[in-house]
Amino acid sequence: MTELHIPAMAQAIVAAHSATFAPYEQRLPPQPTPAATRQDPAYLAALQACSALGFIAIDAECLAHAWQRQSVRTSGFDARCWPSDPQDFGLAGADPQLAFPPCPRALGLYGVLPTAEWVGRMARAGVPTVQLRFKSDDQAAIRREVQAAVQAVQGTGARLFINDHWQAAIDAGAYGIHVGQEDLDALEGAQLNAIRASGLRLGVSTHGYAEMVRAHAVQPSYIALGAVFPTTLKKMATAPQGVARLQAYVRLMQQYPLVAIGGIAAEQFPAILATGVGSIAVVRALVNAPDPDAAAQHLLGLIPAP
Numbered sequence: 541m542t543e544l545h546i547p548a549m550a551q552a553i554v555a556a557h558s559a560t561f562a563p564y565e566q567r568l569p570p571q572p573t574p575a576a577t578r579q580d581p582a583y584l585a586a587l588q589a590c591s592a593l594g595f596i597a598i599d600a601e602c603l604a605h606a607w608q609r610q611s612v613r614t615s616g617f618d619a620r621c622w623p624s625d626p627q628d629f630g631l632a633g634a635d636p637q638l639a640f641p642p643c644p645r646a647l648g649l650y651g652v653l654p655t656a657e658w659v660g661r662m663a664r665a666g667v668p669t670v671q672l673r674f675k676s677d678d679q680a681a682i683r684r685e686v687q688a689a690v691q692a693v694q695g696t697g698a699r700l701f702i703n704d705h706w707q708a709a710i711d712a713g714a715y716g717i718h719v720g721q722e723d724l725d726a727l728e729g730a731q732l733n734a735i736r737a738s739g740l741r742l743g744v745s746t747h748g749y750a751e752m753v754r755a756h757a758v759q760p761s762y763i764a765l766g767a768v769f770p771t772t773l774k775k776m777a778t779a780p781q782g783v784a785r786l787q788a789y790v791r792l793m794q795q796y797p798l799v800a801i802g803g804i805a806a807e808q809f810p811a812i813l814a815t816g817v818g819s820i821a822v823v824r825a826l827v828n829a830p831d832p833d834a835a836a837q838h839l840l841g842l843i844p845a846p
């Protein structure tokens with residue numbers, strides 16, 4: 541394959557996959573093709589094509605490398621074959637010594653909740669996985685809220701993850717910790733080792749291919765995939781991924797328990813579950829519901845119990 545073929549190869553990829561990513565393509569406009577970091581034809585074609593399909597630069601780069609590795613591994617370039625083999629993304633060969641403790645593949649309905657009171661209420665309603673997402677800089681208030689959340693789930697059987705405040709979570713004996721990419725960047729190696737040594741499970745947020753690869757480097761207990769749909773809860777740095785991308789991520793990340801998050805309401809549960817994720821995380825679908833306990837019962841009826 542010579543450089544003359546690269547535009548044709550890129551067009552073949554776009555032609556084969558634009559229908560798959562079409563429902564959200566309108567929201568994800570073509571991106572500029574980033575500067576190439578290598579010269580292999582499959583890599584160059586995929587870099588152009590994935591940018592045209594709306595993948596941001598870091599994800600187009602990641603996909604282009606995977607497409608190149610796939611072409612070498614299968615001894616040929618096949619535009620129809622969207623990369624989904626972990627080894628093509630450098631995701632194979634986990635080190636069990638460095639992995640965080642496992643959690644169930646299916647975490648079921650996952651309530652992400654602003655206070656310990658909400659955590660207790662939803663745990664008592666039967667939500668099997670809950671997270672305290674308490675945003676504050678007041679260390680004393682954080683410790684109080686985390687301890688109250690740990691107490692609030694006692695006797696309910698709910699698994700409690702603490703968002704962001706990992707030291708308070710360890711000290712209070714929560715089930716696990718959830719961190720985002722920026723939280724991960726801010727953690728020093730010794731701090732990550734301290735979380736691992738604590739025995740708490742670790743969940744990590746991701747918003748595309750590059751972040752999934754980054755998350756894999758720490759071998760967390762689960763990986764969250766978001767934001768699937770637009771959310772008004774917080775300002776997102778990346779566009780909503782849509783169900784087609786979620787499906788592609790689930791195919792690739794089968795080695796992890798997977799949680800879908802972002803703008804998900806009852807109507808979308810069947811489509812999200814059909815992708816194969818084991819858990820759906822929601823905030824507003826519970827917290828903003830006119831009757832949160834009834835909303836929890838409704839959502840619990842839509843998702844298999846873990």
Ligand SMILES: Cc1ncc(COP(=O)(O)OP(=O)(O)O)c(N)n1
Pocket residue numbers: 650652671673703704718719720721723743744745764765766774799801821
């Ligand atoms: C289950 C789950 N997924 C993603 C997030 C988002 O975490 P993060 O990126 O750290 O952002 P903040 O929640 O801290 O604003 C989450 N909390 N839970």
Ligand SMILES: Cc1nc(C(=O)O)sc1CCOP(=O)(O)O
Pocket residue numbers: 652745746747765766767768770771772773774801802803804821822823824825
């Ligand atoms: C807290 C959070 N993190 C997201 C991510 O994609 O990382 S989306 C999100 C908000 C989810 O709230 P709702 O269910 O109300 O849309």
Ligand SMILES: [Mg+2]
Pocket residue numbers: 703704718719720723
């Ligand atoms: Mg965070």
